[in-house]
Amino acid sequence: MMSQSLSRDTAARTLQYAAGPVLLVAAWWVAYATGAVNSDLLPSPFLTIADTVKNIQSGRLGVDFGATLMRVGYSILIAVAAGVPAGIALGANASVYRSVEFLIDFFRSTPATALFPLFLLLFGLGDPAKIAVAAFAAWLVLVFNVAYGVLNARQTRILAARSMGASSLRVFRDVTFFETLPQTFVGLRTAVSIALVVIIVAEMFIGASDGLGHRIIDAQISYNLTDMYGSIVATGVMGYGLNLLLLLVEKSVIHWSGR
């Protein structure tokens, strides 16, 4: 009885999850088949899927996927390596933080893509410029979140450690660092999605020879619509996958979060 109702629950949930994608493909197909959308702009969903599968099998989509993922990865690595220490340093001192808060907020509000020309001047046309812009945008988000986490660390725990005679450095390493982790992960997830946006746009418009952004704009220019739609979905898969991965890591690393 129990297992039966349990499997029925599972089946019902699977159906719920599947309903959205199925409806999307159905709506796409109806729009295509009835000619509601010009078929010069919208290919058949099944043709698109078939073409995408072919591109995956040939390995060409994988190459571009990997190139984009690599660029996002590098920019996040740089952002973390430079952003976490900077955030901690800023957060540790409220008056220092307030003195640069405006700058951080200002550049956080500036679209990173507006900085492309500047970074092209600084780094040239290659990968470094693309990675640098994405890293910069991700870095700002991380600094802000880490600093915020440090500033809002629970004072009781810090007092508790201090009452045991822990030195400031020790309090920082053993308490403040852990207190900051949940907010750091919030920043990290935002940083990854921003980096992905920046990298895709950079691949589209500043001299890339690979990457999903390059692939999408190439497919559009050569009017290969099935490839274009398929590549767009691939960027979605990357963004969703990265977010999911970080959520899973967060759940296992910061097991105490929210409890």
Place this chain on the structure above:
Amino acid sequence: MHAPRQGVAGADVVSPRSSGRTRLITIRGLDKTFGGSTIYKDFSLDLPQGRFISIFGPNGCGKSTLINMISGLAPMDAGEVLYDGQTIQETRISYVFQNYREALFPWLRAIDNIHYPLKVMGVPAAERRARVDNLLAEFEVKIDLNAYPYTLSGGQQQTVSILRALVTSPEVLFLDEPFSALDYEMTLFMREQLQKIFMKTRTTMLLVSHDLEEAIQLADKVLLLTRRPTRVAEIVDVDLAWPRTAAVTTSERFTGLKRHCLDVFWRQVKGE
């Protein structure tokens, strides 16, 4: 759980120190202002060590502020606190916070929380383990200490906090309303536990309480404070036998003490 009544209970009520003198906590000339209002002005007080002292007084009179200052957690504007002639830094002090949820380290298992103060002191792992094992055996702890604190009940979490405070064998243990976040049943149980710990260790304990009954039940002396600027209204001796069982807390002497403390308290609240 319930320890049989100890036959010698009460024997310690008149217990002159073998040295013939009482070790003292001396507070001299304590000043503290907070947000422009004076909480303490030239506050001086002697308290005996090796005793259980409760602190009770009107809301906002600075009970917690007092123990935060004399435990070294909060700075004082002026004044001096000595434990038997030693400064705060020279004294082994432990502190149990009201909010155990925010005082324990949720990223560490309960057992590692208890180990932590010894780690900070630089005690080697083997000795640490031995000391923790001793402590756990002594108090017959029946909690799954491999669990993370957030999976434990409130009472269990506060027990872990208290064990963490005791593991360093402190000379003075401060407790800031340690049971006020627990339900009534758990509070009664924890009061019993704390008494056992006190009877066993005779560690100097300073307890801030907002519950007069608790303040009297657990203490050798109840320190009654006035409204701000805070002075000592009275130090009431509680010469009741330990352990303070339900029979003791419903006795005529107990209610008499409570009535007296309440009288002092109301006089302070009304500012007569």
